[in-house]
Amino acid sequence: MKAPLPDKVMPTSPTAPSEDPFQQRALLAAIVDSSDDAIVSKTLEGRILSWNRGATRIFGYEPHEVIGKPITIIVPPELHSEELQILGKLRRGERIDHFDTVRVTKDGRRISISLTVSPIRSADGTVIAASKVARDVSERKLAELRLQQSEEALRLADRRKDEFLALLAHELRNPLAPIRYAVAANKKPGRTPEQRKQAEEIIERQVAHMSRLLDDLLDVSRVTRGTLALKKARTELTAIIGAAIETARPMLDAKNHNLALDLPTQPLQLEADSVRLAQVFSNLLINAAKYTDPGGQIRLRARQEQATVLVSVSDNGMGISAELLPRVFNMFFQSDQALGRAEGGLGVGLSLVKGLVALHGGSIEARSEGPGKGSEFIVRFPAGAPRPESLDADAETECPSADVGIKILVVDDNRDAADTCAMLLEASGHHVQTAYTGRQALELARTFHPHTLLLDIGLPDIDGYKLARQIRGTPWGRSALLIAVTGWGQEEDRLRAVEAGFDQHLVKPISAEMVESVLQSVAQGGTSLAPPPVKL
Ligand code: ADP
Numbered sequence: 001m002k003a004p005l006p007d008k009v010m011p012t013s014p015t016a017p018s019e020d021p022f023q024q025r026a027l028l029a030a031i032v033d034s035s036d037d038a039i040v041s042k043t044l045e046g047r048i049l050s051w052n053r054g055a056t057r058i059f060g061y062e063p064h065e066v067i068g069k070p071i072t073i074i075v076p077p078e079l080h081s082e083e084l085q086i087l088g089k090l091r092r093g094e095r096i097d098h099f100d101t102v103r104v105t106k107d108g109r110r111i112s113i114s115l116t117v118s119p120i121r122s123a124d125g126t127v128i129a130a131s132k133v134a135r136d137v138s139e140r141k142l143a144e145l146r147l148q149q150s151e152e153a154l155r156l157a158d159r160r161k162d163e164f165l166a167l168l169a170h171e172l173r174n175p176l177a178p179i180r181y182a183v184a185a186n187k188k189p190g191r192t193p194e195q196r197k198q199a200e201e202i203i204e205r206q207v208a209h210m211s212r213l214l215d216d217l218l219d220v221s222r223v224t225r226g227t228l229a230l231k232k233a234r235t236e237l238t239a240i241i242g243a244a245i246e247t248a249r250p251m252l253d254a255k256n257h258n259l260a261l262d263l264p265t266q267p268l269q270l271e272a273d274s275v276r277l278a279q280v281f282s283n284l285l286i287n288a289a290k291y292t293d294p295g296g297q298i299r300l301r302a303r304q305e306q307a308t309v310l311v312s313v314s315d316n317g318m319g320i321s322a323e324l325l326p327r328v329f330n331m332f333f334q335s336d337q338a339l340g341r342a343e344g345g346l347g348v349g350l351s352l353v354k355g356l357v358a359l360h361g362g363s364i365e366a367r368s369e370g371p372g373k374g375s376e377f378i379v380r381f382p383a384g385a386p387r388p389e390s391l392d393a394d395a396e397t398e399c400p401s402a403d404v405g406i407k408i409l410v411v412d413d414n415r416d417a418a419d420t421c422a423m424l425l426e427a428s429g430h431h432v433q434t435a436y437t438g439r440q441a442l443e444l445a446r447t448f449h450p451h452t453l454l455l456d457i458g459l460p461d462i463d464g465y466k467l468a469r470q471i472r473g474t475p476w477g478r479s480a481l482l483i484a485v486t487g488w489g490q491e492e493d494r495l496r497a498v499e500a501g502f503d504q505h506l507v508k509p510i511s512a513e514m515v516e517s518v519l520q521s522v523a524q525g526g527t528s529l530a531p532p533p534v535k536l
Contacts, residue, residue: 038113038134041120046071046087049129058113058136060106074103076110090119090130100137112141164332164346171213171344175206205250212286213346215507219279220331220348223355230273230359234384237268237302237309244281245300251289252298259285262301268309271384276356283349284313284377290345291338291375292317309383314376320368328366329354357381405429406519409450411441411467412485413459421454421510428516438462442470445477452481454515455502465500472501483518485510 032039038055042048048071051063059074066073075083079101086096096117102110113134119127182199185191191199222228241263245252252259270277281300288298292315302311318337320328327333334347350366357364362381368374408430412418415436422432433448435441438459445453453471457464464484471477483504484497497505504518 035133036135038136039131040071040134041129041131042071043129044087044091044127046083048073055134058105058111058134059103065106074105076102076104086117087130090117091127093119093121093127095119100141103134111136111138113137160332167346168217171346172210174344175210179203179206205254208250216283216348216352217346220352220355223352223359224331228355228359230276232271232273235270235272235274235277237270237311238263240270240272240274240277241281241300241302241311243274243278244285247278247282248285248289251286255289255292255294255296257289257292257294257296257298260297260299262299262303264303268302268304269384270309270381272360272381277360280353280356280379281311281313283353284379287349287377288313288315288317288375291315304383307383308380310378310380312376312378314374316374318375319371319373320366320375321371322368325366325368329364353377405431406452407448407450408432408452408454408515409435409441409445409448410454411435411438411459411464412454412456413437414456417456417508421515425515438464438467441467445471445474449476450480452483452519453477454483454485454506454510457484457486457497465496468497468500468502481518483515 032050032052035052035054036057038058039050039052040048040055041050048066048069051061051066056062061073072080072083082101089096096115099115099117101113101115103113104110114137115132115134117130117132120129120131122128179202182202186196186199219228241261245259245261285298285300289296292298297316299314300311301314302309304310320335324333324335329350331351332347333350334345338345338347354364357379360381362379364380365378367376367378408422408425410418410422410425410432411434412421413436418434418436422434425432433444433450435444438461441453441455442462455464455467459467462470464486468482468484471480471482481504482502483506484500484502485506485508486493486497487508494505506514506518
């Protein structure tokens with residue numbers, strides 16, 4: 001803030017400055033005094049001669065505290081030699097222009113300043129003193145530093161992205177080789193049923209692995225963008241844990257691990273999205289299986305402590321060092337040891353788990369005594385209030401049973417996909433018909449009156465959304481269960497499906513179990529458009 005000029009030196013008019021030397025000197029003094037910059041003069045030995053208000057504002061000392069004292073009072077000890085060099089230059093009549101350096105304030109803060117020091121000469125030209133103008137550039141320096149840091153962060157993020165893409169390509173290509181071999185092997189003549197079964201199991205396992213990677217990737221991006229919506233309902237914890245174990249079972253068995261369960265004897269009620277919570281526990285179980293040598297001990301414990309439900313998954317595997325422990329939930333984090341493992345991964349699983357747990361109002365903690373000493377992941381979330389008796393009773397009386405065969409129409413222009421899906425559903429006891437175009441589907445459905453329709457969205461003649469609207473317009477289609485089957489699992493796709501009248505949205509590739517689990521959930525009264533079941 002500029003101080004107003006003292007009345008007595010105010011020029012009579014801006015266009016007519018006074019020529020009186022006394023008034024001129026007073027004007028100069030006022031300019032110096034009102035400057036925002038620090039203006040200081042010193043002897044050639046470095047003793048302070050004058051100190052303006054700007055200097056007080058920047059360095060904190062009042063004039064009486066510093067006049068007559070060495071200028072080094074504001075110079076950090078390690079820069080005293082710099083001051084000697086400045087004095088040397090001044091004695092030689094040289095000027096120092098916009099020199100960026102650091103000074104110390106009265107309260108000990110270090111500030112960045114830009115310095116200009118000029119020699120003061122007597123009438124005969126002899127250098128008799130020095131004047132120095134210092135500008136506080138701390139804010140500019142800070143801004144420069146922030147810019148530098150954000151550039152560095154961008155560069156790092158860019159490098160991470162490249163590394164991640166390379167890892168993604170590698171992880172997605174990995175399962176393809178065994179699938180290709182298994183398919184080729186099964187084409188060979190003379191295969192025994194046992195060999196065929198083995199090859200099919202390989203394909204199933206690898207496809208499941210690949211789908212899990214892609215699902216995790218899509219889900220983690222939804223969690224970070226805040227677009228993942230939970231379908232919360234009152235559920236029971238052991239059922240969720242059961243689903244998670246089923247998903248992790250192939251990995252647990254493949255490595256011959258022993259899974260010990262310690263579950264509460266009383267049912268534990270929760271307000272949760274059961275599909276997403278199952279995803280949390282299956283991810284933890286799969287990690288335990290992955291990061292433990294074959295034949296390991298894995299334990300899943302669940303219990304309620306007051307208003308908190310605790311679920312922990314522990315293993316006696318490779319463990320995590322204290323240094324890495326705080327980073328395991330970071331997106332794309334993988335330890336070097338983990339990278340070397342055959343089971344692979346993208347480093348998004350735990351970050352997704354943490355996000356899903358947080359969406360349930362819970363928290364997750366990782367514990368390990370160190371490398372080789374196993375790991376434990378503890379999930380905590382709020383317990384739900386017990387369900388009113390009457391609601392349970394209602395649900396039971398109103399539910400149709402999914403055990404009896406249901407009339408299902410499978411619609412997909414990919415004939416192989418439609419036929420194999422129909423085959424699997426028939427094997428589960430349902431009455432199934434297939435259509436390969438939208439028109440064919442409408443034609444067939446007119447007489448077949450399916451209870452459930454599995455509609456591919458990308459049909460060549462009528463797209464799945466239009467088809468769904470037309471079906472909803474028919475008397476038989478009003479109450480049918482419409483399931484959209486697409487390759488796209490984004491929230492927008494799910495919303496489009498709701499708008500078109502679908503009850504459920506499944507992401508390809510779908511399996512008989514996925515359809516069964518939807519039918520089961522319908523049988524239990526849950527016809528809402530839920531996120532895709534994770535299990536394949
Ligand atoms: P991914 O398993 O794909 O690498 P995650 O996000 O699931 O990614 O896990 C991140 C990292 O945390 C793993 O790479 C591994 O280093 C470590 N980790 C996770 N679970 C365990 C475990 N049970 N034991 C030891 N390390 C683990």
